[in-house]
Amino acid sequence: MNKKITIILNSLKFQSFSFLKYVFFKKKRKRIKRHATDYFYNLPCIDFDNWAKEIDINLFNEMQKFQVHFQEYETNFNFTYLGGARGLNQYGALYFLTRLIKPQNTLETGVANGFSSYSFLSAIEKNNFGRLISNDLPPLDIEKKNWKYIGQMVPKKFHNIWTLHLGSDRKNLNSICKENTFDLAHFDSDKLSSGKMYCINTLLKYNKTSPIILIDNCADDFFWKNLIIKSYKKVVFDQNTKRFGILIHKDDITNFQL
Numbered sequence: 038m039n040k041k042i043t044i045i046l047n048s049l050k051f052q053s054f055s056f057l058k059y060v061f062f063k064k065k066r067k068r069i070k071r072h073a074t075d076y077f078y079n080l081p082c083i084d085f086d087n088w089a090k091e092i093d094i095n096l097f098n099e100m101q102k103f104q105v106h107f108q109e110y111e112t113n114f115n116f117t118y119l120g121g122a123r124g125l126n127q128y129g130a131l132y133f134l135t136r137l138i139k140p141q142n143t144l145e146t147g148v149a150n151g152f153s154s155y156s157f158l159s160a161i162e163k164n165n166f167g168r169l170i171s172n173d174l175p176p177l178d179i180e181k182k183n184w185k186y187i188g189q190m191v192p193k194k195f196h197n198i199w200t201l202h203l204g205s206d207r208k209n210l211n212s213i214c215k216e217n218t219f220d221l222a223h224f225d226s227d228k229l230s231s232g233k234m235y236c237i238n239t240l241l242k243y244n245k246t247s248p249i250i251l252i253d254n255c256a257d258d259f260f261w262k263n264l265i266i267k268s269y270k271k272v273v274f275d276q277n278t279k280r281f282g283i284l285i286h287k288d289d290i291t292n293f294q295l
């Protein structure tokens with residue numbers, strides 16, 4: 038099917054039109070991203086690996102083994118094209134934090150090939166405890182017959198500890214957060230500030246505890262600079278030259294030596 042028609046049909050099906058902002062304001066967004074990247078990559082940050090070594094050297098060593106395994110798995114994986122970026126660099130950090138926190142429920146938005154899902158699920162399996170609940174809007178230029186490849190890196194053996202919802206965050210997140218309490222969350226879906234704020238606010242509106250929240254794509258705009266969440270501290274981590282943001286509740290700061 039013609040790509041443009043696929044995009045129009047999927048946009049109508051998922052009632053998701055935010056991509057239009059990229060189309061109409063492409064130049065402006067590029068300029069903002071350049072300045073925001075300068076800002077975010079000049080902020081003081083914590084080297085994740087040094088921090089992890091201090092927190093738990095055995096878990097740090099385990100993370101390193103996972104990273105070697107992940108690289109081999111990814112290199113040899115026969116990917117079906119899903120459009121867009123291939124994945125993320127800080128898969129080791131996701132594994133480490135899941136092993137450290139041992140969350141009962143983990144929430145993620147943005148699955149694509151499943152780099153992050155595979156990392157969370159590998160750690161959950163090792164914990165022998167917990168569940169990952171993911172939400173992903175299928176890339177709008179991908180036909181329905183290929184939606185089955187969303188999260189393609191996740192092997193069948195993980196399917197009993199994983200729930201995958203398909204649709205926009207605005208459509209699905211409210212009921213997901215109403216029905217579950219999360220100890221850990223990772224937002225890597227909507228690139229717009231408003232979309233990221235929606236994810237954080239929806240999670241905190243319903244959650245009975247104070248989850249640790251990881252946020253990718255903080256350098257796309259000035260979202261991180263403007264972000265203020267009551268009782269939460271903002272921390273910037275760096276792993277494998279990629280930076281990401283963490284929101285951590287003030288009561289947990291000393292436990293995590295932050």
Ligand SMILES: C[S@@+](CC[C@H](N)C(=O)[O-])C[C@H]1O[C@@H](n2cnc3c(N)ncnc32)[C@H](O)[C@@H]1O
Pocket residue numbers: 053121122123124125146147148149150151152153154172173174175176177204205206207225226227228232
């Ligand atoms: C960068 S990719 C996620 C990469 C993934 N975390 C990984 O580690 O491989 C972003 C994903 O978020 C999805 N997405 C974009 N906007 C969204 C929205 N509003 N709601 C839900 N998912 C969205 C995209 O379709 C894409 O699959």
